[in-house]
């Protein structure tokens with residue numbers, strides 16, 4: 001390793017030696033941490049990492065330290081303060097996924113070759129064609145019909161980005177459907193609504209993800225536009241189709257319907273078997289847009305078509321009838337952050353909304369092979385963007401349908417194993433319905449609470465302080481609840497189930513274990 005301190009002065013050989021060395025060190029640390037799959041950093045390492053940060057009142061603040069010293073600092077002082085959400089198969093917080101090795105390898109290529117995938121210039125880079133190949137494979141994997149049904153398709157930063165793009169497209173379409181030639185993109189929301197005789201644009205959903213309200217704010221509809229139309233308090237994730245129809249019929253109101261295909265607390269689904277065809281005909285009758293938030297839940301469609309998954313298949317049936325769909329890649333697909341996907345049936349709405357006007361240098365030349373792939377910068381939020389398709393491409397190509405299907409099935413097997421343990425436990429209530437475990441509706445999220453209300457208020461911190469697994473806290477029917485989301489490719493039901501049940505048993509019966 002050269003003694004060069006600042007890389008801005010170093011040679012190409014120095015750079016290669018430095019990077020090889022850094023990667024060897026990193027992989028060694030990662031494999032040690034995988035062998036000891038604690039989920040959180042120990043408190044001392046966490047404090048040490050924070051204390052090691054540069055502080056503006058130090059005399060050497062922003063003095064050049066050089067690359068080797070910085071690498072040492074990152075690997076030995078900072079990395080121990082980071083959690084094992086990816087390296088442990090038992091980090092069940094939020095829905096995070098992990099990183100398949102082939103995705104990590106591809107992501108390193110993305111960084112090393114640093115393509116800017118914005119304008120599709122066919123003679124310039126294969127990056128856009130690779131993105132499109134990844135999207136076509138994903139559409140086939142999710143059984144959404146021919147890729148040509150989704151002419152506006154692109155990678156986003158994640159489901160929040162995709163939901164925002166979805167509402168922006170929905171907003172444009174529902175106004176244009178009310179009055180031809182009127183465009184929010186051209187005229188702005190206020191003038192377009194006025195021209196279309198529309199006093200309100202509403203978003204109809206059931207237990208919509210929090211990012212949906214955020215998206216509604218960003219696109220100018222506002223949090224209050226999001227209306228919860230739940231079938232019942234027992235099944236609040238289910239969308240009430242009668243209520244939807246009533247809302248659609250309101251005079252002077254345009255509507256976007258958002259399907260929670262995977263509700264984040266319960267993993268349950270807004271629709272069942274025949275709901276999507278009904279919603280499609282309602283939407284067509286009233287000029288509404290249907291957006292599916294399928295961040296993680298849409299992957300139920302890749303599960304084997306066997307009896308144990310029939311119930312889940314029914315809940316994700318018909319999602320291909322939507323106008324637009326959100327998919328996350330950094331969750332179940334196990335690619336690194338950040339990667340989401342937006343799919344849209346309409347060939348022109350996204351480009352109407354996201355077109356960069358007046359920038360001739362950004363125009364896509366029409367070429368023999370490039371004409372069918374829309375430039376990413378004209379159908380999505382960003383202009384400059386990372387080549388985040390490559391890790392997705394790598395996972396789809398490496399695992400294929402069979403590999404992804406069995407990975408998802410392992411997640412479901414562990415979730416159902418935990419759910420079944422909880423359903424028969426004297427200490428816990430399996431939620432959402434303690435008296436109806438309904439295991440065949442369990443996807444890869446398990447929601448529960450302790451029967452003892454005192455224990456229940458400290459349940460999540462007690463679980464997480466064991467560092468053997470990591471749970472997220474939430475509330476269910478106004479009371480604290482605990483949630484396990486199984487989304488890492490490392491999931492190993494035979495090895496993980498005993499660890500989870502042992503932790504939960506010990507927490508509920510501390511004295512009997514001493």
Ligand SMILES: *Cc1c(COP(=O)(O)O)cnc(C)c1O
Pocket residue numbers: 095157158159160161163209211262263264293294295296328340
């Ligand atoms: C995770 C999630 C989101 C937000 O996704 P990000 O990738 O974190 O932006 C939106 N909707 C659902 C259903 C989710 O699970």
